[in-house]
Amino acid sequence: MTLSQLELPVWLARVFAFVFGCLWASFVNVVVYRVPREMSVVRPASHCPACGAPVHPLDNLPVVSWIVLRGRARCCGARISPRYVVVELLGGALSLAIAEVVLRALPGDTTVLHAGSIFLADFGLAMSLVAAAFIDAEHMFLPDAITIGGTLFGLATPGLRGLGWSDVVVGAAVGFVGVWLPFIVGYKALRGRSGMGVGDAKLVMLAGAWYGWPGAAFALFAGAAQATVAAVVLLLVEGKIDEPEAVRADREALRRAAEEGDAEAKQALEEDPLGTAPAPGIMAARMPFGPFLCLAIVEWMIAGEWVRDWLGAI
Numbered sequence: 001m002t003l004s005q006l007e008l009p010v011w012l013a014r015v016f017a018f019v020f021g022c023l024w025a026s027f028v029n030v031v032v033y034r035v036p037r038e039m040s041v042v043r044p045a046s047h048c049p050a051c052g053a054p055v056h057p058l059d060n061l062p063v064v065s066w067i068v069l070r071g072r073a074r075c076c077g078a079r080i081s082p083r084y085v086v087v088e089l090l091g092g093a094l095s096l097a098i099a100e101v102v103l104r105a106l107p108g109d110t111t112v113l114h115a116g117s118i119f120l121a122d123f124g125l126a127m128s129l130v131a132a133a134f135i136d137a138e139h140m141f142l143p144d145a146i147t148i149g150g151t152l153f154g155l156a157t158p159g160l161r162g163l164g165w166s167d168v169v170v171g172a173a174v175g176f177v178g179v180w181l182p183f184i185v186g187y188k189a190l191r192g193r194s195g196m197g198v199g200d201a202k203l204v205m206l207a208g209a210w211y212g213w214p215g216a217a218f219a220l221f222a223g224a225a226q227a228t229v230a231a232v233v234l235l236l237v238e239g240k241i242d243e244p245e246a247v248r249a250d251r252e253a254l255r256r257a258a259e260e261g262d263a264e265a266k267q268a269l270e271e272d273p274l275g276t277a278p279a280p281g282i283m284a285a286r287m288p289f290g291p292f293l294c295l296a297i298v299e300w301m302i303a304g305e306w307v308r309d310w311l312g313a314i
């Protein structure tokens with residue numbers, strides 16, 4: 001069956017795409033909470049982070065439940081972070097955008113199976129990037145399951161994006177080396193610390209594995225431009241850039257463990273670039289870069305065609 005034979009009303013397809021996105025994004029919330037805490041993402045079923053009571057499925061509906069309960073848990077009244085709703089709405093909006101932009105560009109004789117594969121791959125990547133962005137914003141760490149797993153998936157599926165094997169292999173290599181060499185090896189030689197994390201290099205590698213070297217280049221440059229704007233806004237509004245609270249708390253916990261003679265904690269403190277407090281001053285400020293890379297990759301997924309046309313016209 002092809003897309004033109006599928007007589008699905010456009011409004012119904014849109015509603016379906018939005019609801020589908022919200023539902024999966026509520027799983028993304030579970031990933032964002034549990035993965036940095038080294039918990040399983042499938043077991044146990046949802047429970048209240050404040051008092052541990054199990055959450056009734058009806059109180060666990062994306063967006064709707066948060067509004068009905070006015071942002072509080074039914075069990076103990078604890079405040080539920082608006083992040084949950086933001087992530088769910090983001091999932092709905094991205095699913096809708098991918099369906100509109102990516103699927104509508106396909107010719108009518110595309111099979112439903114092929115179109116569905118393209119949608120699911122793109123949506124899966126978008127949700128993985130949302131999870132990575134929120135985890136990195138809070139903990140300054142990008143899970144390998146997302147960066148390396150996403151890279152492997154991209155390398156295995158170039159046909160879904162009209163690319164060839166050489167495009168994605170070269171893209172991934174250019175993406176990784178293009179960040180690792182100047183910003184990690186070179187920067188460290190010059191300034192004694194790395195300018196980016198290896199996780200950031202893996203994320204740009206993922207961009208290349210999905211979209212070839214132009215995608216990797218866009219991720220790096222648009223990511224850096226947007227991070228710079230965010231840093232300037234933060235400095236203007238707050239006068240300083242603080243490292244994320246959880247990063248400081250983790251370091252304190254490690255230091256206490258090391259002082260009590262835990263050799264593993266001691267080694268982790270020495271090896272982790274986040275193991276020492278940031279030096280004072282704006283130049284040494286510590287800001288997670290992953291969320292901006294993720295944003296740029298999603299921008300390329302949705303508007304890459306348009307960016308290429310625009311760059312070609314100037």
Ligand SMILES: [Zn+2]
Binds near residue numbers: 048052078
């Ligand atoms: Zn509770």
